[in-house]
Amino acid sequence: MVELKNIKKTYNKGSIIAVEDISFNVDKGELFGLIGPDGAGKTSIFRMLTTLMIPDSGTASVNGFDIVKEYKAIRNCVGYMPGKFSLYQDLTVEENLSFFATIFGTTIKENYDLIKDIYVQIEPFKKRMAGKLSGGMKQKLALSCALIHKPTVLFLDEPTTGVDAVSRKEFWAMLKKLKQQGITIIVSTPYMDEAILCDRIALIQAGKILSLDTPEKIVTNFQDKLYAVKANNTYKLLTDLRKFSLTNSCFAFGEYLHVTFSENISENTVTAYLEKLGHTNIEFKTTIPTIEDCFIKLITSP
């Protein structure tokens, strides 16, 4: 459905590399996640796939249409929701929706089924100016506008950034529903906890794909044994563990520290080392790795 082959994009005449030699495929009806920190190149990939920008080299296609030569055809069949709220703030909810329906040559009525679940939540405010909506409602309106012409591929650039936890949950539930209707969705997010909600994810850092697989497989590929450690003084614990000769990696993760060691090690060896340094209330246990652990491992390993 979406295919990228050796796509490269640079800014400022080549001095800033945004996307470096990226290739991946997204199948029809898949919910595909681009996971990476700010500045990883997620938005650049979106802007190229939605025909807003031309890649420096490489080819890509959406729905079988080339993104450079057949950009007009692509614009008819994709929906794009930019990271920044980009609807008309001085038009009402209803006016925004009917405006985008009209320029795609359709009407709200024609595709109402598709947006119904989302739109009913903001319909009570349909006479309100879009600029006066709350963050979550803006998100729903933007999604409705991106869906109003029944796109086959939906591009969502950081749709949940700046949205509260409840709205985020609701939003992902909506994506699941859209997926069931056969719409291919590519979504980007800096939040690792959202990654497991995707069918497949690509972990991106500095314009390169570090790993691309289903979230489960990425987690099972995490070979090392992972431990969660906790003590009274977390900061001292972090520095001490990093100094420990057998420590491979050590990062804060909630109230625990996630640690891997270079060889199999018994609990006693570590606690003895820590007690000697004056740590109290030491907790030491094995834990199941998350996407975040995998991501940190990928960006730290040479």
Place this chain on the structure above:
Amino acid sequence: MRTLLFLLEKEFKQIFRNKGIIRTIFIAPVIQLILMPLAADFSVKNINLAVVDHDHSTYSQILINKITASGHFKIAAYNASYKEALTTIEQDKADLALEIPEHFERNLVRENYQKVYVAINAIEGTKASLGGGYLASIINSFNADIRLKWIQPDHISPSPTIGITATNWYNIFLDFHLFIVPGILVTLLTAMGSMQAAFNIVQEKERGTIEQINVTPIKKHIFILGKLIPFLVLSTVIFTIGLLVARVFYGIIPVGSFVVLYGSLIIYLFAMLGLGLLISTYSETQQQAMSLSFFFINVFNMMSGLFTSVDSMPAWAHTVIQTFPSTHFIIIMRMVVLKGSGFGDITYHLAAMFIIGLIFNTWAVLNYRKTT
């Protein structure tokens, strides 16, 4: 076509929802058109005159009366000495000092010859030269009057003279408003056409809405037309309001036909909206668009012959201003409003505006393509 109509509907909705824009579009031009001609009046009135009369004779009184009766002068002070009069000029209480010497009347009668001394404050050039000129002509006419009294005119003049009788054409009473109001109306449209259109497009860039538009199958030229047509309509409305203000407040009724006026207006707006579009393609923020259009509008307003005659500019500057659409439209306005010129008389100016407009628009569209 349906898309264009819908775009227009959206633009007008947005424009009419923005109360600030409505005020600047409709109320500001009316106020400017009422106020600005007052400041742009070149005829000089109320020149303050300091009089030093050493003679105190009948003739000196007649001269002073004649000066005040002209309406141009106000006696600011009667001073005892020239030095005192100069002080009043230095204090900015008087613009001119007139010194009438002792025995003015006696010497004039006896010797048939006398001098008066006039000192002029020349800081403000126009006022100084006009004031000096007025005063000189009054003294000349005083001179002629007294000669007429003394000399019984012969049936045959002793020497041949040429009498000059002037007729003022197109502006019989030399009414300054007739000249300046049509010009000011043009400057209002200059600001409206280029600035508002540029701001509107750049605003879409700033808010990111242009991204959302660009991923739709909407055609570029439809989008641009959707942006320019509303401002073409609004400018035409402003122009109409301006003509009404000119009629009500200044009694100016165009001699020429409205078809010629509005026809020229459309070509002028084609050029100015093209400039606005061009500015918008080079600006990422409204602030940038503001600085750019402010530069153009200032240059256009100052150099296109609104206040000063373009003929007195150096030849190269005269060539440069031929590339300003406002130069041509100001000339057209004056020709049509005052003289009643038809399309045949203004062909050169219309063609010039059209070519400039074509260049602006083509450049803008090419640049717009390049950046997206």
